[in-house]
Every structure is written in structure tokens, then in C-alpha cells.
Amino acid sequence: MLTATLGDITKLKVDALVNAAQNSLIRGGGVDGAIHQAAGQELQDECLTLNGCDTGDAKATKAYRLPAKYVIHTVGPVWRPRHLNGTEEKLLASCYRRSLEVAEKLGVKSIAFPAISTGIYGFPKELAAKIAVTEATHFEGNVESIFFVCFDEKTCGIYGRLLQVATKQ
Secondary structure (H helix, E strand, O other): OEEEEEOOHHHOOOOEEEEEEOOOOOOOOHHHHHHHHHHOHHHHHHHHHHOOOOEOOEEEEEOOOOOOOEEEEEEOOOOOHHHOOOHHHHHHHHHHHHHHHHHHHHOOOEEEEOOOOOOOOOOOHHHHHHHHHHHHHHOOOOOOEEEEEEOOHHHHHHHHHHHHHHHHO
């Protein structure tokens, strides 16, 4: 089941939340800051033991005070329109794929994704959503429910439209 929903990812009761993190895994702003705030200091303490995370990769921690079991931290690419050669798209696709692979290893049945890289990293929302939906629909594993949790109505509308098209194919 693939679903787009408008809301606060830190409130969702799922097995795993995906955090749009930075390479150091040190608490940042945006969704990263919100997840760390809701989870408590223990999340930051565990993140410091992971030795960072490469762009396009994913690493898991416990979720602490969040209503989830795990937080899967992934580092999305910064959008650089003057250097377009497909690298940014491949790295963003890898974020979704690696997060789902980590979830699979953890036995996760439900997972929630934010719109990775579309905030301060500047990735175009439409392109990012296409990549996210493509990776989710092509993932072959035991994750049963994938939620795309959107911060604003415009983004939620983009995901909703793309999911309708993807589920008709």
C-alpha cells in the first residue's frame, strides 16, 4: 500500500520513520530537527556512534520517544542545477532504495518517508516525488505500507497524483 498524507511525520505510528539527515547525522533543521526533538537526546547520542552516513546511503537507530520502532537516517543530495548529469537523481533514488533495504533487514512492515532533499537542499518537488514513487513501486520486499508524509498541501497533491498514476499501471 502506497499512501500520500499531509501531516507531521513524528506523530505517525509506523514501524520506521525515515529521517532526511545530513552526512554527520548530527541534528539539523527541518524534518531532521523535528525528528530529533520528538525522539529526545538518546537519538542524537546513538547517531554519534554511527560515524556519519554517505549521501545516498541509510543507517538505522532506535526511535526512542517516537511512536515508531526505528528511525532510518538517509542523506539526500543537494540540488545543483548547473551540474546536472543525473548524479543528484541517482543519489536521491538510492536514498529511497537503501532506506527500504534497511527496513527490510529490520523486518519493518510500515515505513514513512518525508520528501527527501526538497527543503533546504532544493531538489525540485515534482522530480523528487517521481523518483520516490518509482523506487517505492519497484521495491520487492516485505514492507507492506509506505507512507509519503508531506509538510504542505502542494507536495501532498504531487505525491497523490503520481501514486494514482503508478497504481493504475
